[in-house]
Amino acid sequence: MFDRTIENTIKDKINGGKAILVVGARQVGKTTLINEILKDKDYLFLDADDPATRNLLQSPTTEQIRTFLGDYKYIFLDEAQRIPGIGLTLKLITDQFKNVQLFVSGSSSFDLGNELNEPLTGRKWEYELFPISWEEYENKIGLIKSEQQIENRLLYGLYPEVINNQGKERETLKNLVNSYLYRDILAFSDIRKPEVLEKLLQALALQMGSEVNYNEIAQLIGINKITVQKYIDILEKGYIVFRLNSFSRNIRNEIKQNRKIYFYDNGIRNMIIGNFSQLDLRVDKGALWENFLVSERRKQNLYKDTFSKMYFWRTKQQQEIDFVEENNGQITGFEFKWNKKKTRFPKNFMETYNAEGHVIDRNNFREFVKI
Template identity: 70%
Template sequence: MINRTITPTIENKIGSGKAIMIIGPRQVGKTTIILDQLKGKDFTFFDGDDPSIRTELDTPNTEKIRRLIGGKKIVFIDEAQRINGIGLTLKIITDQFKDVQLWISGSSSFNLFNELNEPLTGRKWEYELYPISWEEYENHVGYLKAQQSLESRLIYGMYPDVINNENGREKEVLRNLVNSYLYRDILSHGEIRKPEVLEKLVQGLALQVGSEVNYNELSQLVSISKDTVQRYIEILEKGYVIFRLRSFNRNVRNEIKRGRKIYFYDNGIRNAIIGEFGSLDHRQDVGMLWENFLVSERIKQNSYKLTFAKSHFWRTAQQQEIDYVEQNGLKLKAFEFKWNPKAKARFSKTFLNTYEAEGKLINRDNFREFVILEE
């Protein structure tokens, strides 16, 4: 089992009188973390993927929940987003059974945020879990092995099952991941009416990683309206397939104010979508892979370490740009990404001077300081 950075934080919340909820993509280890905490303990388990369980937990009353819990002091509801009206069910458990420790996992935020935010306000600790982070990987395999595996991680990504199958089966694992979680969960969402359109859109996004996304171009590419493109992208975000960075703007004239860059939570998923697993020596998208890897790793770290940092990019109409801008309080840091350690980066003096920002070039020689934050 790969130890997760977030585990000690979660352990400290056990017995606090609040539900503990872990959300994130399928197959990243949410259930594994919770079951590890419940090892050797007597608990009631409800699997949201089971139709009969969904029927039982669909807006029940207090007495029915009492019978279902059966006197157990620990309740674990897995894949809670699959259960209609789950918010009311969880509210009844937290309010009426105060000696019960409730655990919740969810693989998408389609319904969970809307259904749980109000019913469970002040009643839950909520955490996001992502694919394995570089820090977790390094702790698992050792510093030297991790460094030697950097190229492989850029190609095959950081999903636990991929890392546990570093024996030539990575492509098969990724294919199953894409087919089972990407299209299964996303396409089950009611607003997706044309699966072939979604697939084409995802492929288009995969080829634009790190670039400012043009909704009009995507609309023409997949032959749907701009509004539909935006709605589908929001669904992909809620399904933990992609995330967006907003453009940073404040003082400089001609700053891009409404720009968006799109990244995938995992390089392996991105590569599986376009069907490209070639070595870096023979690829034209190394820069994309490197940037996607670094930004997604930074997102994981900022989430796990509770830094409250905000992630952006910066660009002007005159094409001045910064790959990644991080705002932490009043402090701004600007980062440029280069795979080649010999490559140079030119930081916009306009940005650095206007915002009194620190500029840093990140390459494969010094990337570790960017993807592992000291607490």
């Protein structure tokens, strides 16, 4: 059991009159987290994977809800996205049963969000949960052991089940990819061509950390640009990938429209391309390092409500900065290097934006991924 960063934040919201919603990819630990929060309480657990539960919660009346809630003050509905129209049922519970604290977990935000956002407007606290963060990992196993594991984490990622099955990482990741990545996403979206999704994921995995051109990907896969955009949007809402847009304010030749796409987890990415070669043998070592750092920074910014905005920066003359962060008007540029190297930041960027510049390498990365 890993102590999760958002656990105390959620505990502070208990009995505050709103539903508590935890969303994220499958197998990141949502059920474990909520069960841990409720471990000292008498609560009703409702598993939406169970057909009987789905029937029970699909358009019940107030009296039917009163009957199955009984005297429970805490209710935990797991995998809520599996129940059609669940948002209205949860609205009914929240409005009519003021002494009940509702906990809800969901795996697929592209479905759950549409179901819940309108019915539960103003009635929920929503939190995203990601694979284990480096901070959570280090807090659990200690500084020395975690440092020894850095290369394994770059290869196999930080899903709880992967970490807990040392020696069986590839098998575990294969099950994760096959069951969640393809089956769930195909089930909860209107993607009609699974083979196109697979080709798109492989193309994104091979371009990880590089600028992605939707027209080029469309030509490569043999579909149109609109379909590429739609599928990438679904992958974002399904917590598989996220994008960084280019930072552009004042400099005339800055790239304004491009984006980079990263994976939330290195292990998922490596499984998609079927490559678990050791770091020293890989041509994509720099991309793996960059993906790890950017995804960890994203976890921290979201968990800790830093309100930082994340970008990359490049000009048409190929001047570039790997990662740019804006916080309270302060612009900071970061360059990512596996080995320590002296790096010069573009003068026009630093002066125009009065920016700070930092190089993040193998020796100092902890301060970057533990805000």
